[in-house]
Amino acid sequence: MRALKTTSALAALIAFGAAAPANAGEGVRGWLSGDWYLTVGATGLIAPDFEGGKKYLLSATPIISLGKAGNPVRFSSRNDNISLALVDQGDLRVGVAGKFLWKRDNDEDALRGLDPVKWGGEIGGFFEFYPLDWMRMRAEVRQGVRAHKGVVADIAVDAFHDVTPEVRVSGGPRASFASSKYFDSYYGVSADEHSRSGISEYDPGGGVRSVGVGGAITWKVSDPVTTSLFGEYSRLMGPAADSSIVRERGTRDQFTVGVSATYRFDFTM
Template sequence: MKALKITSILTVLAAFGSPVSTSAAESWLSGDWYLTIGATGMIAPDFEGSKKYLFSATPIISLGKAGNAVRFSSRNDNISLALIDQGDFRAGLNGKFLWKRDNDEDAIRGLDPVRWGGEIGGFFEFYPLDWMRMRAEIRHGVRAHKGVISDIAVDAFHDVTPEVRLSGGPRLSFASAKYFDAYYGVSTAEAQRSGLSEYDPGGGIRSMGVGGAVTWKVSDPVTTSLFGEYSRLMGPAADSSIVRERGSRNQFTLGASASYRFDFTM
């Protein structure tokens, strides 16, 4: 946290023309960087809590300073910028894009649509063992919702060959009342229009689950993977009338991804 504050101060001072701070900011920016971009295609629930499945796609974007190689990454990792990278410990900024949730699906017809938007926040990860990574993300909603959400994942990984890796582990997610209200709440007016029971959620645990992947390093910059995820909605999400009356607590995801890493110097 202290490093984030120092970086922010240096950046602001540099904008006002301070020669000392400009030098410090340039020193931090200079060096070797990497940018990983790609895409993920998956079969997943139509919306959170839905029992209907559709195909969708999401981008893969990761930016950071080169040096210590990223030992492990997961398709669950959202867009991230590492500001601290000590090999066994990384931390920085991250974000997530959220698609609009329309109310044209029969199960949620009559509910207010959820606007497209995003989530911004931070992440940290560390390796308690050579073959295990623990990662946590905390993000605040922008436009789509005004809540806070936190995701925690633990992954064990094993290299079957230098190019093929198996990985997997548990997942846990928490959210605030404002998040649940946007995606799981049903107001009096919405209840009258949709036929669902009125529901005013609080905050708490969102889901528990497990995920796994097979990753193939096709070449040095190109990586592909196949993955599967299962999550069980809990707490305010499971208690929602959307889930109880027309959806499912069991959420499955199956998909594939491909990414390309660009190395550059500033």
């Protein structure tokens, strides 16, 4: 629980910090004034114990989204990372995004002997639009901080349908890309790591990380409270699939299932 509170606090700092540099500019008070919303919550999920792993672990992650009220958010997904919309025109939203990354301790037998991956985060931006009334396309590009020095890009397309005013079903394809520095942190094996772990040396390049599909059933319990049941499948590709960690100690097939709950706070500045 302490880790979850710490993560939530760091996530909030990322979201608010992205807007801080604007304080020195003209018109900031005007931009900040008005109605805002803050959505907070948590996700409990069963997922691989590490990227490419074949054992599964129960864990929890925070959900935080901050934005100006006005055009209602037509669709959101548990794949959306911490975000702050700077441009919101209903069918088009653009802003900053951040993600917290847990430390990889390498206590598992499959990873023993590899260098640990530090906790850290990713900071960047997102772009989303609605080509159809029932479809949303979203892309995020983020730069690693501390945990890795690479760049990660995620793309997701979701079709959604309201079965009732309170219940929505959604789903669609996902794809993820990363630079060589990201793959080196999570999938690379140096000569020293090989001698300690027995896993074959591997020096990855950049490229596609994974492709997959995901879906969810969302229930709007009340105006501020929303819950969701979701499932995801991804197939590791490119440098991730070719990694000796995955080939010798893991699997390319990655499954995730879980539940989430969020609460929206409305406030005025």
